[in-house]
Amino acid sequence: METNTPLLQVEDLKIHFPLRRSLWKMVVNEPKKSVKAVDGVSFSIDKGKTLAIVGESGCGKTTLGRSLVGLNTLVGGKILYKGEDISANNAWATNRLRKEIQYIFQNPYASLNPKMTILNTVQRPLEIFSMYDGKHRTERALDILGRTGISPALAFRYPHEFSGGQRQRICIARALAVEPELIIADEPTSALDVSIQCQILDLLMELQRELTLTMLFISHDLGVVDYISDEVIIMYLGHIVEKGNTHAIFKHPAHPYTQALLEALPRRGSSRHQAKLKLEGYISSAIDPPKGCLLHPRCPYAKNICATVPPSMKEVDKDRYVACHFPLGMTVDNRDSDRISFIAKE
């Protein structure tokens, strides 16, 4: 394995959930429909970096995250971990991968077994992977709990005796117990109170630095993403619309959808800035997505080509990609080629 292979590579990932057809439809032989939750997503993460996946509800980000730990099956595409293809179902049959890729769930009130003490919860992964031995396991579990801010005196308590923020810390401890390399965090702060969110974000960042973790951070909150991630992927209806360096994208968004998201964010201030870009209508169906560019029914800049030709991912800057026929602030050199050079308008 070369040293500069990205830790995780995803190529053209597709996850579809088939819909049950009614008896009538089966008789009439109507074509099978499915919800195209993730429909052709490609990206990569380098070791030690934090990549955020941002999108509104229904964009497929959670489905994508879960497929990276084997909780959803792929319909197409590949996942490569350290260069190795782990897309098949049987890649997760042994626990080997689970030691290296861990997951933090969104709802801390639901992701801990109410019948297990928190010590047991954090110790279980160590037992499963036969790490340390006997007594040392308990020490290690207490150690990691301590690092996430949970006092060892609380070891024999049950989840319901803890607040949301504490429960999330326990979940983080559980995920880190096996010393993984890649952590996928699915909206870890969304269910927490505002004054606690920052604590958890800081904890995650600190642990990442200490343990050289690579993190995939899923969120709908652009402010949080801006704070915690190096690179970001913006998803809409199962596709990536823009990806690249977080600060660069948030400062100068190239895709109308990104722009709309940023415009819609409440800004701390005393008066509302006038939104320059507003999307019309509502999100289209994931069962029957629009032809051409997925956003075209709602995009104020849509032209004829947007309704017929799906835009491909084009490089607009070093490591910045957009899937749009008319990226904002850019004039296109040569529209027909894949490797297009853009000239920034300003």
Add this chain to the structure above:
Amino acid sequence: MSTGESPHPVSEIGLVARDMLKKPSVRERVKNFFSFAKGNKKLMIGGFMLLFIAVVALCAPLIAPYTYNEMRTSETLLEAPSWKHPFGTDNFGRDVFSRVVYGTRVSLGIAILCVGLGTIVGVPIGMLAGYLGGWFDILIMRLSDVIMTIPTILMAVTITAIMGSGLKVVIFALALVYIPGAARLARSMVYSIKEREYVAAAKVIGEPQHRILWRYIFPNCIGPIIVQFTLRLSSAVLAEAGISYLGYGTQPPIPSWGLMLSDSQGYMWQAPILCIFPGLAILVLVLAGNLFGDGLRDLLDPRFKGRFV
């Protein structure tokens, strides 16, 4: 990563903490439970009543002045309650009080046995059906549908016709009746729990399937299952009484309360007292079971976020 050495040496905290660990003793936990349960009146009253009945059942020989089939024809038959016979005597000169006391064993025993068997057999089947889904689930559900459509009494009668009457038959028939209900409940609990995030979390940390069922799903199901168990005790007592009343269940001279009721029918005018006491006994046991079950259900309300059970 092998055992023993680790690139992250266990810190001071870990070592010190382990020595400081104090597991709450069993005594402490029991104390906690009782102080928590005390607030719930139904639970306490029903609980004490059930406890009382259980004690009576266990200590029957010590409480009853006579055995249940001691016929003293020399003494007066169908006597009214007196100091010697607090509940009077029946048409065979047997002491009704003793028969009611011994009858506690029969009724409570049969109820617990039947509902218990039904639960022990039904719950694992239901859990498997819920967890595996697919054709197995469909098969089990349709089978249970079939059994559930047959009324309890009819089931007992049919089985009696096949296997002959008697205690064993009653138990078998009633257990059969309770299996589908327990299976359904377990199945629906598993369905709702297997989608929970902590089950997904268990998969992600590498827990094997059997452990997920046993340590993650099952412990979170037992609440409603226990409630169903206690509430059904009452209905089992009534069912057994009904079956015995009809003559298909326990045979004389075993003092089933239902049988006693049936026997007393013929003497309604001469000694109406004969049907009151067995009837009252049934009432008390059913009430106790219902109160306890209701109280338990309130206790296990989601409000308490899954504490204790």
Add this chain to the structure above:
Amino acid sequence: MKTKRSEYIRVEHLTTSFKLPHGRRLVAVDDLSFNIYHGEILGVVGESGSGKSVMAKSLLQLVPPPGTIDSGKVFLNGVDILTYSDKEMRSNIRGTEISMIFQEPMSALNPSFSVKWQIEEVLRLHTTLNKQERYERVLDLLRKVSIPDPEKRMKEYPHQFSGGMQQRVLIAIALASSPRLLIADEPTTALDVTVQADIMDFLEGMRQNDGPSILLISHNLNLVTERSDRIMVMYAGRIMEMATSIDLVNNPLHPYTIGLMDSVPDMGKEGQKLTAIPGELPNLAELGNGCVFYSRCSKAMPICEKTKPEPVKVGTEHYCSCHLHQVVPDGGR
């Protein structure tokens, strides 16, 4: 913004608490006093346990048992509506003077009835319009909240609408009888950010046409500061700070307010450094005698542990409940 405003509602020393088993008491709203002017948007910022929702429900006397309003007065146009019986509340206040919209529009709408029926219900209860007039009014309301194709859509059921549209329907229901106060309890929390902006634009726009006052309750600090005229910051049942939104953003005084501003990302600023507020939210059943924020306050003083600070006027329309600001500044502090 209006310069001279008349007061619509004045709340004085409102206290609401919940009876817990074993004789304990959880004080959800503790000695709250504030007012609401006509036509203003008063924002309430608070996390869970702050008492913001209980406060709103107290105004409508809708606090569920075992909660009770222990003391206080709520003056509406001079009359203390806390003395009203349930019947009087139903006929005079709820749905007519004061309306409320909630966080989860799908749960707040009745899935078994058409949207038209649900809006009409309000009109049936609180107006004397006849059938035709009601129909017109429903149409008018749906147009006002920008539901496209209202004649067709009014006959549809809640599940046939998207989340944003459901919330608009709820707003239509709330506005049906022209209330003077609309309480919006986390109206956009369950919605996507683009839909959120739409709904908030609409609520703000209502002010233009002599619309109702709005009590905007949210945990989203940025949202509240952006849309409200004045803001109340609540924590553990008490008001920490109250100011106009400009004042609050430019000159926050209470350590909790400052802590929030420092720990919540704001996309308007570049290169933000966030500092978390340490500690946990307090257990409302075990509050001591001191300031509720004491355990987490970086500027805590010995007096903070012993006595609760009272609100002190620190500027025009700016009040702060903190021992650091107990002396009214003359010329700034």
